[in-house]
Amino acid sequence: MQRTQNYGTATVAKTIVCAALASAPVHASTVNAFEKLLAKPSASRGVLGATTDQLARDNGPWQDSATTIAVAITDQLAGDEAPWVDRATTPREELIGELRSMRLLKADWDGEGAVRPDIQSIDAAVNFVRLLSESSLLPESMIHASGRAGLLWRDEGVYADLEFYPGKIVFYLERGATKLKGAIEFDNKSMPDLFPRLLHA
Amino acid sequence: MITNRCRICSRVSSTLKDFYFHHVGGVGDCLGTSERTDEATDRVAQINAIGPACRCELVRMSEFSPCPVRNIERLDRAVFNPIHIDKQGRLKPSLFTHAFAKGCSIQRGCLATTEELVAFFTKMLRDQVGWTWYGVVTASGEGIRAITVDDSKSRGMCLYDTALRENPAHAEIAMSSTPSLQFDEPELRKHLTDAFGGGKIVRPKEYRGGAVLDAMPADLRSRIAV
Numbered sequence: 001m002q003r004t005q006n007y008g009t010a011t012v013a014k015t016i017v018c019a020a021l022a023s024a025p026v027h028a029s030t031v032n033a034f035e036k037l038l039a040k041p042s043a044s045r046g047v048l049g050a051t052t053d054q055l056a057r058d059n060g061p062w063q064d065s066a067t068t069i070a071v072a073i074t075d076q077l078a079g080d081e082a083p084w085v086d087r088a089t090t091p092r093e094e095l096i097g098e099l100r101s102m103r104l105l106k107a108d109w110d111g112e113g114a115v116r117p118d119i120q121s122i123d124a125a126v127n128f129v130r131l132l133s134e135s136s137l138l139p140e141s142m143i144h145a146s147g148r149a150g151l152l153w154r155d156e157g158v159y160a161d162l163e164f165y166p167g168k169i170v171f172y173l174e175r176g177a178t179k180l181k182g183a184i185e186f187d188n189k190s191m192p193d194l195f196p197r198l199l200h201a
Numbered sequence: 202m203i204t205n206r207c208r209i210c211s212r213v214s215s216t217l218k219d220f221y222f223h224h225v226g227g228v229g230d231c232l233g234t235s236e237r238t239d240e241a242t243d244r245v246a247q248i249n250a251i252g253p254a255c256r257c258e259l260v261r262m263s264e265f266s267p268c269p270v271r272n273i274e275r276l277d278r279a280v281f282n283p284i285h286i287d288k289q290g291r292l293k294p295s296l297f298t299h300a301f302a303k304g305c306s307i308q309r310g311c312l313a314t315t316e317e318l319v320a321f322f323t324k325m326l327r328d329q330v331g332w333t334w335y336g337v338v339t340a341s342g343e344g345i346r347a348i349t350v351d352d353s354k355s356r357g358m359c360l361y362d363t364a365l366r367e368n369p370a371h372a373e374i375a376m377s378s379t380p381s382l383q384f385d386e387p388e389l390r391k392h393l394t395d396a397f398g399g400g401k402i403v404r405p406k407e408y409r410g411g412a413v414l415d416a417m418p419a420d421l422r423s424r425i426a427v
């Protein structure tokens with residue numbers, strides 16, 4: 001699926017934005033701004049500059065990264081005829097994007113008094129997904145009323161529900177006749193030994 | 202038939218039970234605790250403290266309730282897209298996480314009128330822009346009360362008749378005091394999903410023969426996944 005060739009402005013921007021979304025905090029206004037930008041195939045440095053300015057006026061934790069992304073796009077577009085890698089967003093990137101979008105939810109996001117999303121918990125879930133091997137089954141994302149993030153597997157004979165607490169993962173897992181549950185430490189950097197075998201990771 | 206039997210459940214009998222358990226059986230002020238903790242984030246823990254091991258099931262938990270939830274009752278939980286649904290249209294177990302802290306709201310099928318259900322779904326859709334009503338999942342009182350932890354005989358979940366003035370059919374699922382460790386929660390979510398038909402979603406056009414769907418306001422029809 002992966003191809004390398006020259007592409008127009010929109011493709012360049014999309015590639016960079018996809019990469020940025022998978023690694024940086026993001027805000028809905030940022031996404032909207034880029035969506036508008038991408039709707040214009042002839043986007044120029046002037047348009048990008050305006051986007052940068054608009055983003056810089058926003059106040060929030062996303063400001064720096066959003067501005068950086070916009071500047072990066074502007075700079076990249078300044079170089080002509082550079083080869084760009086164009087590829088579809090991978091399922092893993094989509095999953096990470098889903099988890100990151102949960103950060104935007106406000107308190108009572110479910111209309112039943114749910115707690116504001118726990119950013120550390122969401123980040124831990126994102127890091128866990130990044131640590132899954134290429135051959136692993138990808139889970140579904142969940143956000144709990146507690147504000148904590150969760151991951152869910154329920155295909156190919158595996159049921160696994162993981163919830164991300166500060167410094168640990170609380171889990172319940174069924175595979176065939178095997179049932180496991182408990183809490184395991186997670187440092188955001190290395191995959192706990194328990195999971196690779198059980199999740200085909 | 203069930204509706205009639207449920208509605209004629211004697212308030213006198215419930216009051217006598219309340220008196221007995223308050224003053225003889227050792228159950229604390231379940232109704233008062235329920236009312237006081239309506240907005241509390243540790244509501245379930247406070248109710249468990251006053252009535253451990255689901256003992257508050259034995260008394261009315263709301264002045265608007267005709268009687269405690271019975272095993273034969275049908276219990277429904279509303280499902281909305283996108284928060285409760287995965288990409289393949291399957292129910293996410295996170296639908297039940299409220300059961301561990303604030304109580305997981307459900308509707309008692311035998312008590313809820315079509316008008317009350319229409320009012321409930323209308324309010325949810327008007328409050329939550331971007332949601333669609335995807336359906337309901339259904340369980341029996343008996344099925345929820347049969348949930349245990351670690352294949353033990355200890356009850357995992359309780360059912361309380363927490364009726365509201367504007368929604369007399371309102372009830373709640375709450376974790377019992379028995380599962381005291383956090384790592385019981387993912388297991389209980391699985392058991393709750395199983396109790397609710399394995400997560401089988403009854404779509405709005407099938408729910409109550411489509412009566413609720415038919416009575417929903419016209420401007421919300423586009424936000425109902427028939």
